[in-house]
Amino acid sequence: MPSKIYSHYFTIITVLLFSNISNAQPKKGEFIQASIGLGMSAPYEAYNILGTGFYAQAEYVFAFKKCLGVRPYAGLILTNPSESSTDANLSEYRVTSKAFLLGGKARICAPIPWIAPYIELGVGVSAGSFETFTPTVYKKDSGLLLHVPYTLGLALGKNHDVEIAVTYYEHPSVEQFSGALSFGFSFPLDK
Template sequence: MKKTIILLTIVLTSGLTQAQFIKQKSINAQIGYGLSAPYNSVDQVVNNGFFIQGEFVLKITSWVELKPYAGFISTNSDGKDLNDNPTDEKAETKAFLLGGKARLRAPIPWVAPYAEIGIGTSIGKFETITAFDNIDKSGIIYHIPFSFGLELGKNHNIDLGFAYYFQPTVQQYVGALSLGITFPLN
């Protein structure tokens, strides 16, 4: 699985950059409020933190983009659940994120809704402690990114969205409410 993810990342970041079906290239830089939560939890636990990501945007048509990405997320538990009750449950992550996504976008002027899905890898430290799971893992795991949001502006160069990275190996997901700016390269 690790070799497949590495191979996919290399293919997405190298071979497609010179392909004739790429209409435009740009860089998208995102920053946001990070979060993590366990899949199975008795208490309602969401840990907060920091998220940053860069994407190489390969525009195929006005409604399809391919996006190799690299990012970082760090979340920590404050020892409380969503109702401010003390809890021992937590889902903490400190990881680099690498992978590729495809974005489908409605090409509407000024406000374009979008959804993304892909596959990638998380490299770092992961801890999930619930009544059902006790996972403390370091290393490389796979994740499934899913995002949705809005591209704003005349040239759709402002990105406001929610990004989620489902990590089945460690029974948690990480995500972010993020704000991004796109810089064209052409």
């Protein structure tokens, strides 16, 4: 009996996802995406050591299909040590990022009207300074560093021109990731 219930749910979800594909995605074409938000940085290790600060990014969007696009980007992440750690033994440690971000990502959207979830993955470089100081790691570097960006987000509205996202930039050479909880808008360049 439960398998029949699950098959009904699966059928309903499939119909919702694919029945409105023509209206569910951002339009094909070129756009500018601007985002701003709360920046953060943290070590790969499971310590409660964070840096918090500011994040901003601009993307030039090439939407080849309604559910697929390429997004060259330029951004900025500025974090300072956070004093919100509840463990007094970790107060001397810090994870900070002060960098300009440049790279490209690809986005895949789900075809859902008004609320379109998406994922992004890419590669880029960070120009700036990074410090990861934890009980087991001390890495400090500046200059150009490779990063791997990935994002989970929601495109909202009739035209999906408002976005809420969680973005991360993995920095393997300094054993930290930077990220942001951001809010963004899309502006079409071709009407």
